[in-house]
Amino acid sequence: MTAASTAPSVGDNAPEVIVYGTVCLDQFLRVDAGGSPLSEPFEMPGGEAFNTAVVLAGWGVRVLLTGTALGSDRESDRLRALLDDPVVGLSRRRVPDLPNAVTPVCTVRVFPDGERMMQGRGYRDALAPPPLPDTDFAACPVFAVDPNLGTPATEAALRAASRGCPVVAMDFQQVPEVVRAACLVQTSREGLARFPLPRLTNPEPEEAARHLAAMGARIAIVTDGARGGAAAVREGDRIVVQRYASTPVPKVLDTTGAGDVFRAGLCWGLLPERGGCPLPRLLRIASAAAALHCQTLGGGSRPPLEAVLRLAETPA
Numbered sequence: 011m012t013a014a015s016t017a018p019s020v021g022d023n024a025p026e027v028i029v030y031g032t033v034c035l036d037q038f039l040r041v042d043a044g045g046s047p048l049s050e051p052f053e054m055p056g057g058e059a060f061n062t063a064v065v066l067a068g069w070g071v072r073v074l075l076t077g078t079a080l081g082s083d084r085e086s087d088r089l090r091a092l093l094d095d096p097v098v099g100l101s102r103r104r105v106p107d108l109p110n111a112v113t114p115v116c117t118v119r120v121f122p123d124g125e126r127m128m129q130g131r132g133y134r135d136a137l138a139p140p141p142l143p144d145t146d147f148a149a150c151p152v153f154a155v156d157p158n159l160g161t162p163a164t165e166a167a168l169r170a171a172s173r174g175c176p177v178v179a180m181d182f183q184q185v186p187e188v189v190r191a192a193c194l195v196q197t198s199r200e201g202l203a204r205f206p207l208p209r210l211t212n213p214e215p216e217e218a219a220r221h222l223a224a225m226g227a228r229i230a231i232v233t234d235g236a237r238g239g240a241a242a243v244r245e246g247d248r249i250v251v252q253r254y255a256s257t258p259v260p261k262v263l264d265t266t267g268a269g270d271v272f273r274a275g276l277c278w279g280l281l282p283e284r285g286g287c288p289l290p291r292l293l294r295i296a297s298a299a300a301a302l303h304c305q306t307l308g309g310g311s312r313p314p315l316e317a318v319l320r321l322a323e324t325p326a
Contacts, residue, residue: 024149025074027066027277028142028175030166031156032057033077033105034114034130035089036266038308041119045127054308055092056116058156058180060100061270061309065299066277067099068312074146076104078159079137081111089113104139104146111137124262124304138162147173152277154178157185157205164188176280180273183207183222190226194276197222198233198269215240216251223249229289231276233269233300236262241293254293257301257321267309268300275299275318291322298322 036056040049055064063075080086086107093102114132121127138159153170155177157163167188171177176193179185181201189195197205199215207213207221215232219242222230233239238256242249275296279287287295298321302313 023072025146025151026072026149026281027063027152027154028074028076028146028170029059029063029066029154029277030139030159031059031077031154031163032114032133032136032158033060033075033080033089033093034116034133035085035092036309037115037117038264038266039117039119040307041121043122045119045121051117053088053092054310055089055098056118056267056309057114058158058267058270058273059154060093061267062154062274062277063100064098064310065271065274065303065312069274069278069315071278071281073100074104074151075100075102076139076142078114079106079108079111079139081107081113082109083113085115085132086111086113104142106139108137118266118309120264120266120307124265126264126266128266133158141169142166144173147175150174150176152176152178152280154180154273154277155182156180157182157188167191178273178276178280180269181205183218183225186225189222192227193280194229194231195222195227196231196233196269196273196276198239199235201269202232216242216253220249220251223251231293233272235265235268238297239293241289243289252290254290254297257294257297259301259305262304264307265304267311268304270309271303271311271313272296272300278315294322295319 034057039051059077112132112135116130119127153175171191179192182188219230219240223242230242242251279292303311
């Protein structure tokens with residue numbers, strides 16, 4: 011696998027990564043094994059796009075976040091205030107304000123073992139942002155995208171690919187044209203349950219990764235939590251599948267957003283200055299980022315890049 015081709019010089023402020031997709035308000039509640047509350051709920055920005063973007067911003071990457079429009083209700087006002095906190099370090103210029111928009115809200119109950127139960131509202135009514143201007147694609151940034159905003163997300167992914175951007179497509183297994191156009195396709199056992207592959211019921215990660223590669227994915231990665239995952243690569247007429255291990259950590263507090271942070275590691279490894287990050291190292295970096303993330307509560311953690319790289323090189 012090779013990293014993204016060297017981008018043209020278009021100015022120091024051009025995004026290195028664009029993250030397109032879900033931005034929502036997360037309401038977290040720690041509960042005991044029986045589901046009884048152990049704490050008062052607290053609110054954080056969330057959603058696949060935000061969770062990936064905030065990690066990359068913390069690593070010093072120039073990130074452009076674009077996603078779910080914000081409305082005029084209480085949840086939207088609260089989310090705006092949280093996103094505008096200078097500590098977050100993300101611009102909201104491509105997260106539009108639309109008076110009739112509904113801000114998605116996800117209530118996350120976190121159990122003692124770090125697993126969680128999610129209940130959302132407003133996702134089906136969420137409005138996509140307008141198409142990005144051509145100038146945002148001028149430097150061929152890595153383009154990370156999830157399918158939750160429907161047709162506009164598919165169109166954005168295909169447009170980015172047509173402009174020469176390496177597309178990291180998460181959970182697009184039901185959209186073959188995006189699978190074929192993407193540089194890398196990522197999903198999970200959970201994602202496969204939500205967006206099943208045609209003619210495959212409860213596939214193992216190796217089988218699902220191979221299937222995605224057969225659909226046209228150049229690289230397909232299927233994560234499986236603490237069990238690691240599988241990656242498939244097309245090499246000419248062959249499909250090579252490899253299993254990879256997860257990165258162990260002493261204590262798992264919350265697994266919310268682990269796949270989004272894993273994706274941040276993939277995007278970081280695809281940046282041109284990485285010079286062609288080999289797939290095994292890319293998987294170690296992404297796994298280490300996800301593992302460190304699981305030691306904090308909430309989807310928008312910022313594991314330090316130095317700690318991620320150090321853990322990625324630590325022998326199992």
